[in-house]
Amino acid sequence: MKGIISLFITLSVIWLLLSGHTNPLLLSLGLASVILTVIIDHRMDVVDQEGNRISYPPRLITYIPWLAWETIKSNITVAKLILDPKMPIRPNIFTVKASQPGELGKTIYANSITLTPGTVSMSVDGDEILVHAIDQGTADDLLTGEMDRRVTRISGEH
Amino acid sequence: MHLLTDTLSWFFLLSGGLAVMIGSLGLLRFPDFYTRLHAAGITDSFGTAAILVGLAFQAGLTLVTVKLLLITVFILLTSPTSTHALAKSALHGQLKPLLKEDGGASSNT
Amino acid sequence: MFTAALFAVAVAMILCLLRMLLGPTVYDRILALNSFGTKTVLTIAIAGFLMGRPDFLDIALVYALINFIGTIAILKFFEYGTLGDESLEESE
Incomplete structure (x- = not known):
């Protein structure tokens, strides 16, 4: 769970930095893409279990x-x-x-x-x-x- | 202030361009595959980083700079990985490295 | 200034192409290809600044990703003769 949350936060920050958009439609699309990526990563079992990369x-x-x-x-x-x-x-x-x-x-x-x-x-x-x-x-x-x-x-x- | 960032940008862009050229020259001049890896390393590590940092000085503190830094970090992370993969598969492919006993400086490639 | 950097990268790309044509082994060619890809990323980034359109950086970022994956894919294909696991290919 810790790994999923840190992945979600990292992906969201990267999306915001790369796009720079702030209007609601694009933000919701970005959120959707981040959630999709997290789900796919979870299914592929590549989410870091230890969650210690943050340190x-x-x-x-x-x-x-x-x-x-x-x-x-x-x-x-x-x-x-x-x-x-x-x-x-x-x-x-x-x-x-x-x-x-x-x-x-x-x-x-x-x-x-x-x-x-x-x-x-x-x-x-x-x-x-x-x-x-x-x-x-x-x-x-x-x-x-x-x-x-x-x-x-x-x-x-x- | 503007003059300072411009000068720094010049310095980084030109030294980066020089490093990229030297690296490619080494890629052409060095006698065998394993030594050429080192020449490609110059281009990938210093040349790329210097040119992208030079561009970042031109862009100032904007999202463009963030993107440039992301590209720099990404290239600095991936280029050693692909160099290592190349060296390893060449080693598995029984490609014999040229060692210093063979005379080293030869230009007959 | 951008033109000077672009010129330097272009010269380096020509040298890479020469190594790609000369390269005695396949590894030399892959190394030159990888190096050429890195310089393409630089070219795209500098050209974006030269034309005053820094949006080109998105393309440069994607090209850097594809260059890395492409190099690894070529190496894997060359070393093992396949890109995926063999069980998948046999079942087809």
Whole structure:
């Protein structure tokens, strides 16, 4: 029930933000579409039962600026590699350990690895992530394990 | 104030355009599939976000900005997912990655 | 300013098309297609601003959704040879 209510509120807010209409006819049509979506989601059994996804956004606020800064730094590194005429790339493959207990924490970690250019997560097996890195420098950044620690912190008591 | 937002908008649009071009150049230049994934990552992560933020500075505080931010967040969420799916299916498809023992810098593709 | 950004994205799209034509493996082509789709989203958004019609953003949003689903669908089809579960296909 908690999941259904939070889904309903989220969908309504998104509908209002995307349409920007406030006249009664369109509002009722929007309400109808939101209710239809919730019913279909319930029938497909994809409504989140735990209802704990809501607790993520406040903790993400400390993580997103750090991730953005890391992304910009490694963007510059990879851009230099592309523009270098000799292209001194040293691709390598290694595994890192994901210490997050839950599925969602692992997903955030693997997605963060991929979002940072220079490292791509190739497959997730249990709590080991196979990573392809384009250069030793970007690989070393990941191997310090700081990203792992930060993701574990935000996905803490799961 | 207007001058400031205009300058910021210029900065983000131009650096985003530059990042998109560099990313595509890398997509063309890099020697094998797995390294090209990284080049596409530049376009998807920094280029897209910078161009959309630059447009948001032009729009000001309106619903248009909300839509731009929604597109940005959506692309930032989905592009790693599709990159990961690509890498995983290439790995399953027995596509051998080029490793540094093979010499690395080669341009004979 | 919008024209400059649009030009940059157009050049990038041509480079993507080249990779799509050259791409030795099918994965290279799918990667180039996905990248091309992202740039299409950017093109639609910038063109909307250039013409003074920010309503184009709705189309850009929908295109971003379709691009993601399309990439996943192509990959799934390529890897498993089917888009749904096999039991459904056998019963038909």
